[in-house]
Amino acid sequence: MRDDVKVVPYADMSPELRAMIAYEGNHALDTQCPYNDFARVQRETPVVRWEMGVGFFTMADIVAAGNHPSLVSAEPNSGEAFGMGSAEPLIPLHIDGDLHRRYRKLIDPLLAPRKVAGLEEGFRQMTDEIIDGFIDRGRVEFFSEFADPLPARMFMQLFGAPAEDLAFFVERKDAILKAEGATMQEREVVGRAAGDGLRARLREIVAERRSGAADGSDLIAEFLTWEIDGDRLTDDDIVNIMHLFVIAGLDTVASTISCLIAWLAGHPEERHRVMADPALVAPMVEELMRLESPVPSSGVRWAIEDCEINGVPVNKGEMVYLCWGAGNVDPAVFTDPLTVDFHREANRHIAFAAGRHRCLGSHLARLELRCAIDQFHRRVADYEIAPGEEVQYKFEGVRHASHLPLVFTPR
Ligand code: HEM
Numbered sequence: 001m002r003d004d005v006k007v008v009p010y011a012d013m014s015p016e017l018r019a020m021i022a023y024e025g026n027h028a029l030d031t032q033c034p035y036n037d038f039a040r041v042q043r044e045t046p047v048v049r050w051e052m053g054v055g056f057f058t059m060a061d062i063v064a065a066g067n068h069p070s071l072v073s074a075e076p077n078s079g080e081a082f083g084m085g086s087a088e089p090l091i092p093l094h095i096d097g098d099l100h101r102r103y104r105k106l107i108d109p110l111l112a113p114r115k116v117a118g119l120e121e122g123f124r125q126m127t128d129e130i131i132d133g134f135i136d137r138g139r140v141e142f143f144s145e146f147a148d149p150l151p152a153r154m155f156m157q158l159f160g161a162p163a164e165d166l167a168f169f170v171e172r173k174d175a176i177l178k179a180e181g182a183t184m185q186e187r188e189v190v191g192r193a194a195g196d197g198l199r200a201r202l203r204e205i206v207a208e209r210r211s212g213a214a215d216g217s218d219l220i221a222e223f224l225t226w227e228i229d230g231d232r233l234t235d236d237d238i239v240n241i242m243h244l245f246v247i248a249g250l251d252t253v254a255s256t257i258s259c260l261i262a263w264l265a266g267h268p269e270e271r272h273r274v275m276a277d278p279a280l281v282a283p284m285v286e287e288l289m290r291l292e293s294p295v296p297s298s299g300v301r302w303a304i305e306d307c308e309i310n311g312v313p314v315n316k317g318e319m320v321y322l323c324w325g326a327g328n329v330d331p332a333v334f335t336d337p338l339t340v341d342f343h344r345e346a347n348r349h350i351a352f353a354a355g356r357h358r359c360l361g362s363h364l365a366r367l368e369l370r371c372a373i374d375q376f377h378r379r380v381a382d383y384e385i386a387p388g389e390e391v392q393y394k395f396e397g398v399r400h401a402s403h404l405p406l407v408f409t410p411r
Helices: 015-022 034-044 059-067 097-111 113-117 120-132 142-147 149-159 163-177 184-210 219-225 235-265 268-276 278-292 362-379
Strands: 005-007 047-050 053-056 139-141 301-303 307-309 312-314 319-322 380-385 392-396 398-403 405-410
Touching: 015 034, 015 047, 053 059, 053 312, 059 307, 059 319, 097 113, 113 362, 120 142, 120 149, 120 362, 139 142, 142 149, 142 235, 142 362, 142 398, 149 163, 149 219, 149 235, 149 362, 163 184, 163 235, 184 219, 184 235, 219 235, 235 268, 235 278, 235 362, 235 380, 235 398, 268 278, 268 380, 278 362, 362 380
Parallel strands: 005 047, 053 319
Antiparallel strands: 047 053, 139 405, 301 319, 307 312, 380 405, 392 398
16 A cells, blocks of 8 residues: 555545535535645645545546546446436446547547637637627626626537527536535435436437438537447437536536636736737636636546556445546646746646546637637726625536626726
8 A cells, every 4th residue: 555545534534625525515615726725635635545435636646547447437336427417327428448439539520629720700709799798887797697608609509409498408507517415315316307307308409300400510410420330329329428518518618717717807917918918818728727627526436346546456346536626736747836827838737637538628618718718808908806896616516706796997
């Protein structure tokens, strides 16, 4: 056993660690700087062993675990997935091995850099339309009026889902991701009930598209043509892909935009530098994603056999928790990890995860983040948090600035 593995029973964990490792709804990470907590947990307990399994908090261990073939992302006995409003494994997140590789080969090209680059102009236009809705007011509730609706609109278009379903999709993904309950099991029951409604509507959309009711230059049209081992995907397969995209694509970008703008709003010197030099937007997005890590961890992994992760034994059937947010403040990888530096030479952060299930929407997400922030900066002369107000953060698996009242001077 490595000497940095600490055994910490769940009852003895700090509220912050319980919020990380079990998504306990205790609000301990509803803070402006959760990275301080990630750094502290990493220092004190780089590897945690608790009743359910093992949690990893350093970059080297997280990357090794993310790539390890003995760790899978659906519970191996039942084949069930958790936390996303579906007992059925979502594709490709909850499948592993060769089938996962084949799905990634089909899905990755749809969101490859060259493909998403073609979306930039339309996305900037969409961003402007949303800004038009509040620009004359000189004030905006940034999360609900800008960050949340923007990626959702983009997504509906890309997906080829009827625009009138937008509000329903947003409401369902919130009900799934923010399901309330005292225990993980209770939250799972509530989340799955919300997921049932989403899946029923997705099934209808697939049926409408199969009957040729709409044209086909979007993601759903692609899914309908795909084959695995010579067989077309079934409606269930397609629903399992679409369900994952709704959860993975809507909330993450919205939350990240809000965290980044909240940080800039609170740091006038850096904000003015970025506003004066648009070339800084891309490195700023990377650096703040590293520090803020709006998706600080994701679905757990399970060991399908006894194995070792960098010398740490993991037993068959145990859970493995990976904390991307802690990896992103690992001093072994990043100099002064808690300091923001837009000019970091190699910023190999893992805000989009590490290993086999690394985010396949990262190119689209980056495009949306850069364009949304750049477009906002083009339309306002300056902005700040409304006087007398405070930003409120919420951590519900994904972290966002839920209350972000900004005042600004329109250009
Ligand atoms: C800033 C925005 C985003 C962040 C921070 C983010 C983060 C992540 C993370 C941490 C994972 C790993 C999940 C795990 O291992 O359990 C992941 C996977 C995934 N993401 Fe993203 N994501 C973002 C945007 C998107 C978008 C826009 C899409 C789709 C349009 C997307 C689609 C996916 C999919 C399909 C997977 C599963 C990949 C696999 O299992 O092989 N993501 N993302």
